[in-house]
Amino acid sequence: MSEAQSDRDQAARLPEGDVVAILLEQHADIRDLFTLVKNSQGEAKQEAFDHLRTLLAVHETAEEMIVRPVAEDTAGKEEAEARNEEEKEANKVLSELEKMDLASPEFAAQLAEFEQAVIDHAEHEEREEFPAVRAGRTEEELQSMGKRLRKAERTAPTHPHPTAAGSPKAQWAVGPFASMVDRARDAIRSSG
Numbered sequence: 001m002s003e004a005q006s007d008r009d010q011a012a013r014l015p016e017g018d019v020v021a022i023l024l025e026q027h028a029d030i031r032d033l034f035t036l037v038k039n040s041q042g043e044a045k046q047e048a049f050d051h052l053r054t055l056l057a058v059h060e061t062a063e064e065m066i067v068r069p070v071a072e073d074t075a076g077k078e079e080a081e082a083r084n085e086e087e088k089e090a091n092k093v094l095s096e097l098e099k100m101d102l103a104s105p106e107f108a109a110q111l112a113e114f115e116q117a118v119i120d121h122a123e124h125e126e127r128e129e130f131p132a133v134r135a136g137r138t139e140e141e142l143q144s145m146g147k148r149l150r151k152a153e154r155t156a157p158t159h160p161h162p163t164a165a166g167s168p169k170a171q172w173a174v175g176p177f178a179s180m181v182d183r184a185r186d187a188i189r190s191s192g
Contacts, residue, residue, distance in 0.1 A: 003119075004031040007126075019067065019145035020130045026059050027122045034115045038108075045102050054158045056094055056118070060087045061156035063125075066149045071129045074136030079128055086121045093117070 001009075004027075011024035033052040040048050064084060072080035093114045100107040134142065 004028040007031070015139060015143070017146045018142045019149050020134055020142065022146050022149055023063065023130070026055065030055060030118065037111065049102055053094060053098060056090070057158055058153045058156040060090065062149045062152040065152045066145055067133065070133055070137065070145065075129050075132035083121070083125060083129060090118060090121065
């Protein structure tokens with residue numbers, strides 16, 4: 001069984017709308033998108049990378065805004081800070097990848113390293129952070145977090161912003177403006 005399918009199976013055992021279920025589904029999608037980027041060429045590769053970049057940017061921003069403050073309380077400050085630091089580093093690398101020629105060997109090498117870092121990060125969340133969040137909150141609270149996570153995703157930036165990454169406070173302050181700029185840029189780019 002693939003890791004992506006394992007994440008989906010784990011998510012399916014949780015109530016729909018549960019914040020951890022949503023994040024596990026996204027982890028599965030991220031794994032699948034890495035594979036798609038690696039196995040695609042030309043415009044299909046660009047589209048897959050754009051989808052991966054958007055999902056990672058939105059996912060990490062929403063986690064920092066909604067999950068990390070709870071994880072700080074349930075899993076501990078060190079755990080929350082470690083995950084935020086990993087996301088800050090991932091944002092920097094994603095920003096670098098975004099500027100590279102997707103057909104270059106340098107892109108392939110950096111993408112492979114980045115994929116491993118993202119997978120390691122997700123596994124830390126799944127082993128250490130998510131169980132503590134689930135144990136420390138009621139199902140009603142986890143559902144509420146899921147709703148807030150979805151709302152945060154709708155207004156999250158779609159491109160990496162390393163200066164705000166890793167800081168929930170910065171995400172709340174800068175995120176909505178950065179999101180407006182990103183979404184306008186995406187709309188202009190997609191229209192030709």
